[in-house]
Amino acid sequence: MRAWSLRARLVMAVLGLAALGLVLSNVIGIALLRDHLMDRVDGQLQQLTRVSSVKAIQSLTQLPTGWNEVLRKRLAALPAVMIFGPDGTLRSSGSADSGPRPVVGDIEVDVNRTVPGTTGPSWRVRAVRMPDGGTMVFAQSLAELEQTQTAAAAIAVAVSLSVLLLLGLAASTVVRLGLRPLTRMESTAGHIARGDFARRVHAEDPHTEPGRLAIAMNVMLDRLQSEIAARTDSEARMRRFLADASHELRTPLTSVRGFAELHRRGGGDADEAMRRIEDEAARMGVLVNDLLTLAQLDEERPLDRRPVDLLEVAADTIRDARVRVPDRQVRLAGLDGRLTPVSVVGDEARLRQVAANLVGNALCHTPPEASITVKVGSAGRQGVLEISDTGPGIPAEHVPHLFDRLYRVGPGRSRADGGAGLGLAIVAAIVRAHGGRVELDTAPGEGTTFRVLLPGSEVTPSPL
Structure with missing residues (x-):
C-alpha cells in the first residue's frame, strides 16, 4: 500500500480535526435547540394548566360563554385534551383538529413527559387533577419541534460539508505554500544524490524550522564536499606517491641489475661496477629509511x-x-x-x-x-x-x-x-x-x- 505524502497527511489531519469539531458543535447545538423548543412547549402546557379552571370545564365540545378568552384560545390551539375519570377510564376527549392522538399510558399529575402517538410524531403531555378525582390531560404534538430539529440537522450537515470542502482547499493551498521550502530541499537533495555536490539549499528565514534545516543541510554539505575533496586529493597524492616511490626504487634497481650483468659478462671495470652497485644500494637504503621514517611518524609512535x-x-x-x-x-x-x-x-x-x-x-x-x-x-x-x-x-x-x-x-x-x-x-x-x-x-x-x-x-x- 502506497504511503500518503506529508502534504496529504497534513490536509487530512486538518480536515479530520475540523470535522470532529463541526460534529461536536452541531450535536451540541441541535441538542440545545431541542431543549429550548421543548422548554417552550412545557411552558405553554404549564401556563395552560394554571389559567384553566377545571371546575368550569363540563364539556370539551361546548364552551360556555364568558370563559376566559385565554383559556379558549389555549384549548383551541391544543391538538388534544383528554379527561379521565377517577378510575382511569377516558370520559371524553377533544381537539382542535382530528388526527393522531397521544398514547398516554400511566398518568402522572403535574409532570411534563413525552409519549408516543398513535401515528406520526411524539407528544408532550401534562396532567392536572380535577375536583371530582378525575384527571385532565393536555397534550401538545412535537411534530413542529421534530421538523425543526430535522431541518436544523440537515442545514448543519450541508453547512459542515461546505465548510469542510472550502477548508480542504484552503488547507491544501496553505500546506503547499508552507512545504515549498521542503519541496525545494527535496529537489536540491535529488541533484546532490546525482553527484552535484556544489548545490546548496536556499535558506529563507533562519528563525523558521525550514530555514534552520536549510542552514544545517548547507553546513553538512560544506563538510561533505570538503571531506570528498580531501579524500579525492588524498587518493591522488597516494597514487602519485606510489608512482614516484616505484620510480625511485626502480631506478637504482635497474642500475644495480645492469652493472651486475655487466660484471657477470666480464665487461668493463669490475671495481667501478662494484662501486656503482654499492652507491645505488646506498641510495635505495636512504630512500627506504626515509619512507620508514614517514611511516613511523604516520603511526604516531x-x-x-x-x-x-x-x-x-x-x-x-x-x-x-x-x-x-x-x-x-x-x-x-x-x-x-x-x-x-x-x-x-x-x-x-x-x-x-x-x-x-x-x-x-x-x-x-x-x-x-x-x-x-x-x-x-x-x-x-x-x-x-x-x-x-x-x-x-x-x-x-x-x-x-x-x-x-x-x-x-x-x-x-x-x-x-x-x-x-x-x-x-x-x-x-x-x-x-x-x-x-x-x-x-x-x-x-x-x-x-x-x-x-x-x-x-x-x-x-x-x-x-
Missing part, C-alpha cells in the same frame, strides 16, 4: 621526549655541513643577534634530522656562491630554528606542494637536482609530532627561509 638545546643541534649540523661541503658558506647566528641556549622538550634525534634536512636542502638547491644562515632563538614561549639562504628562491606555484611526499621543484625525476623529495615531508611530520609548525618565506630572487617553531620547555606540546 611515542617520541623520546627530553630537554633539547636547539643551539647545540644547530652548531653540530653546521659542523657536519662544513665537513661535507667545505667550500660552502654556512654560519650560525642568534635570532635576536645573540647566541643563547634555547631549550625545548622533544626527541633529540628527530630534531637533529629536521635541522640536517633543512640545511641539506639549502645546500642542494642553491648555487655555490649562495650563503646559508642558521639562526636559533625564541619567540614568546616557543623555540625557533631558522634556516635561510640567499639563493634564487622558490616559484610561487611550487610553494603549496613543498611538503608533499616525493615532490620536487624540478620537472624531471633526475636526482642531479636533489634527493627523492622526502626531506621536507619528513621535516613537516616531525615538527607536527612535536606540536610545532613550519613556516616558509620565499620569493623568486630573494632567497628562502624555513622557520621551525617548537613549544618551549614551559609549554606542553600537543599530543601525537
Whole structure:
C-alpha cells in the first residue's frame, strides 16, 4: 500500500480535526435547540394548566360563554385534551383538529413527559387533577419541534460539508505554500544524490524550522564536499606517491641489475661496477629509511621526549655541513643577534634530522656562491630554528606542494637536482609530532627561509 505524502497527511489531519469539531458543535447545538423548543412547549402546557379552571370545564365540545378568552384560545390551539375519570377510564376527549392522538399510558399529575402517538410524531403531555378525582390531560404534538430539529440537522450537515470542502482547499493551498521550502530541499537533495555536490539549499528565514534545516543541510554539505575533496586529493597524492616511490626504487634497481650483468659478462671495470652497485644500494637504503621514517611518524609512535638545546643541534649540523661541503658558506647566528641556549622538550634525534634536512636542502638547491644562515632563538614561549639562504628562491606555484611526499621543484625525476623529495615531508611530520609548525618565506630572487617553531620547555606540546 502506497504511503500518503506529508502534504496529504497534513490536509487530512486538518480536515479530520475540523470535522470532529463541526460534529461536536452541531450535536451540541441541535441538542440545545431541542431543549429550548421543548422548554417552550412545557411552558405553554404549564401556563395552560394554571389559567384553566377545571371546575368550569363540563364539556370539551361546548364552551360556555364568558370563559376566559385565554383559556379558549389555549384549548383551541391544543391538538388534544383528554379527561379521565377517577378510575382511569377516558370520559371524553377533544381537539382542535382530528388526527393522531397521544398514547398516554400511566398518568402522572403535574409532570411534563413525552409519549408516543398513535401515528406520526411524539407528544408532550401534562396532567392536572380535577375536583371530582378525575384527571385532565393536555397534550401538545412535537411534530413542529421534530421538523425543526430535522431541518436544523440537515442545514448543519450541508453547512459542515461546505465548510469542510472550502477548508480542504484552503488547507491544501496553505500546506503547499508552507512545504515549498521542503519541496525545494527535496529537489536540491535529488541533484546532490546525482553527484552535484556544489548545490546548496536556499535558506529563507533562519528563525523558521525550514530555514534552520536549510542552514544545517548547507553546513553538512560544506563538510561533505570538503571531506570528498580531501579524500579525492588524498587518493591522488597516494597514487602519485606510489608512482614516484616505484620510480625511485626502480631506478637504482635497474642500475644495480645492469652493472651486475655487466660484471657477470666480464665487461668493463669490475671495481667501478662494484662501486656503482654499492652507491645505488646506498641510495635505495636512504630512500627506504626515509619512507620508514614517514611511516613511523604516520603511526604516531611515542617520541623520546627530553630537554633539547636547539643551539647545540644547530652548531653540530653546521659542523657536519662544513665537513661535507667545505667550500660552502654556512654560519650560525642568534635570532635576536645573540647566541643563547634555547631549550625545548622533544626527541633529540628527530630534531637533529629536521635541522640536517633543512640545511641539506639549502645546500642542494642553491648555487655555490649562495650563503646559508642558521639562526636559533625564541619567540614568546616557543623555540625557533631558522634556516635561510640567499639563493634564487622558490616559484610561487611550487610553494603549496613543498611538503608533499616525493615532490620536487624540478620537472624531471633526475636526482642531479636533489634527493627523492622526502626531506621536507619528513621535516613537516616531525615538527607536527612535536606540536610545532613550519613556516616558509620565499620569493623568486630573494632567497628562502624555513622557520621551525617548537613549544618551549614551559609549554606542553600537543599530543601525537
